[in-house]
Amino acid sequence: MLKTLSRLGCISMLVGTGLMASASAGWADDIKIGEINSYSALPAFTEPYRKGWQLAVEEINAGGGINGDNLVVISKDDGGKPAAAVTAANELVSRDGVVLLTGGFFSNVGLAIADFASHKKVLYLAGEPLTDAITWSEGNKYTFRLRPSNYMQAAMLAEQAAKLPAKRWATVAPNYEYGQSAVKVFKELLTKARPDVEFVAEQWPPLGKIDGGAVAQALAAADPEAILNVEFGADLVQFVREGTTRGLFEGREVVSFLTGEPEYLEPLKAEAPEGWIVTGYPWYAIETPEHDAFMKAYEAKYGEHPYLGSVVGYVEFKLIAEILKKAKSTEADDLVAAAEGLTLDTPFGEITMREIDHQATLGAFVGKTAVEDGKGVMVDFTYKDGADYLPSDEEVKTLRPQD
């Protein structure tokens, strides 16, 4: 199966090799982009993501490509393993000669590619990896990140949490880097805003192996007034079911990372929790012309609604196109210079790629969960611009190695 080339690129490549001689006589060249993601390990996120970027590439090439050149994407699976991602990155850069790398879902995969990119001096635009390390403690010149980081999402939620009367908090998070740093930042920011808050219990079930009943009971035993949840996927389902049956959420506020994303909220159907304060993507209720245009195009092409992954994939490639257009070159250093400070209109509004730490200012929607027509939805939400939830420039400089 020729998944590696988008069909358009495939045809143009065939034509291109056949008419090699005429290439110099004004025939459009191909600009190859290397894309790596956990397609086999995490299809629930990566399939909508792939649809998102395929739509973007189609639009870019239909609109004249990159200053007349065609955008061709070579896409690889990393199976969720950092070592496999490095192999794929190597193949893309050394053999296929791509001009830049993009993609990644898991934080450690993102970090492995980022390190490879810095070593080989290739631009890497991380789409999904959330870890703060990728732009801060392990940040490097060649790596950029699109999605709002762990810190930014924690800051958005901590702001809402500070408004609650609750003083006694409990936390539950998957026992790996993402969960650990989400809880850590949330604690820091909430305590700063509300010195009277105390954290009375914490639970760290292993990712994918939560013992929902025991965890829910252990949290209830500490009798907190509010709960911070970082669980997602199947663990979230089990936690919600056990917690609901055992009355854990009755009379308690819950603040929850990512739960409003359709990837995680949709499977819960009518069992979705109600009244949780969450970050997410309410595709069904965003009424801006930018988002409308994106959603119509997406639904027309695929006959299904977009997921958050779709937006990430779509914006990722729009951003790449913009970088290439601005750089008018495929040299890594020119691309880095073009990417720094670049602004772009996205379905969520305008974003900037910050020069100081290579973090995009893409934001997230924060709202409350509810159940409507047997489906979990987000209500009373607002879009939080990522630019407002980052530390001061002085602080960022201390967090990121300055070369």
Added chain:
Amino acid sequence: MSLYVVQFLTGLANASSLFLAACGLSVIFGVTRIVNFAHGAFYMLGAYVAYSLTLRLEGAFGFWAAILLAAAFVAVLGTLLEMLLLRRIYQAPELFQLLATFGVTLMVEDLVHIIWGPQDLVGPRAPGFEGAVPVFGLPVPTYDLLLIVLGPLVLGGLWLLMHRTRWGVLVRAATQDRDMVAALGVNQKWLFTGVFTLGIFLAAFGGALQIPRTAVTHQMDLTIIAEVFVVVVIGGLGSITGAFLAAVLISELNAFGILVFPGISLVLMFLVMAVVLVIRPWGFLGKPIQTGVTTIGEATRPWRPWSNTTGIAVAVAVLVAALLPVVLGSYGLSVGSQILIAVVFAMSLQFQMSTGGLDSFGHAAYFGLGAYGAAMTVEWFDLPMELALLVGPLTGLVGALVFGWFCVRLSGVYFAMLTLAFAQITWSIAFQWVEVTGGDNGILGVWPADWASSPANFYWLTLTVGVVAVLALRHLVFSPFGYRLRAVRDSTVRAEAIGISRQRTQYVAFAISGTAAGLAGALFAFLKGSIFPDVLAIPTSIDALVMVLLGGVATVSGSVVGAIVYTMASIWLMSATDLSRLVLGGFIVFLVVAFPQGIVGSLSAFVSGPFERWRTRGRTERTIAVSAEGSR
């Protein structure tokens, strides 16, 4: 007080749920000795099929009918698997079924994706068991109470089946002595098919029962597979009651453990297994069992060093490999380096498994320790690559010395599972000790020294190391130490009678194997430039096993071929297709059927076929004599 009662009940419910998933494996593993890696895949299939059926069948009756129908349907698939695939390889060396069922698992993972789509699925709750009842004032879900009853019910049913029916008696007899049961006129083929079908039915039933609790996901198979093996082994092989006790122990320790140590779940199960196996080498209720499988020494003709022709062929192959940088580009060379590292890793395991007779399920520990040792040398002490490449094998050696001291007291599957426990404990330390190991975010920036940084130079470096390592291990096999090791493997009693200590000999072999694996790990860190805890995780151990079995476990160095074929196939397929697991799994199943002795094992048997036939005429009598002696 009420918290403890409720937490106890929650623990019991989880124990039942775990037992229901594991009892099928206990039946299959305990009776047929098939290491059925596909147990998790059937568990997952049970959940998926049940999900689809519960959407179509409504009401309380429909729900339970859906659960049972799903289990029955999946059991039929299991029967087909046994008849079409496993029957062909019962005569193959031990653990070979692991390879076949691993291939099947890979295929099922992609098939589930194709049939049920990418999203997590959440099925209905059990009708009539949606709510909770108060126990000492705290709500306990009624479904938990149902599970608490169901677990012991299934246990009782299995006990009756095994002890009070003619079929059960025959099955138990076959466990003791297959040949005798066959001699008494029982068709043991159908006996095994029956046992396998029952085991798969229970696996799928256990999976289907998860629907009211959690989401049905693509990861279900891998999350459960290690746990069910742990439960079965802690309980003692072949003891279903033991498995139940083990499930209760683990679940209760977890339920109460998280009240004190909220992060304990990550490693608890493997800690418990390590402690239990160190104290009770055959689990709770297990007994020392004759495996009934012929050892490698009995199954093949004695190994010999390469003949001159083979030696020349190998030298030519190495020369060709050394010239590859002339034709291959930089990507091809880095794949070449990765293959060579896999060769060293596989060969280190083969030395321990084939020559030492010590099957390890946790070889990732020494590979990972080597990788971390090398990476930390660079990260923390800023030392050069040359030194890090020495530190890597040393960390592997130290790890092997510490863990091996406990492991070599055990044998067979118990030994293998204890190595797995130590590997998982090492993994969880790398995962949790963020300050030193970087935790999940790993150690970055471990790139080779300048002279070795070009792909060609690094390739030549790995080639040199690889050739030296393989030749050194081969040399050891034919050294006096190697003969002692093989003597211990083939007949411990006789070896000890002439003054060879089993434990000491195997301990040394274990340490050598760990050192070689550490060397491979150190090279791997520099090839990838970064290192993460997943090098210590179960999939790395499985890769090593697959490479050895694919090459031929009854050969001296067949794993070299196994490593080349498997690594090349998985890298190439991952790059070329979205359905890499389906194709790779199918490829493995094909190889299993085509080469039931492993690639090198079967090919060399084919080449020396006429000689072998002449030899086995004399051997048949001897084998019976040996097994009669063994079963006494």
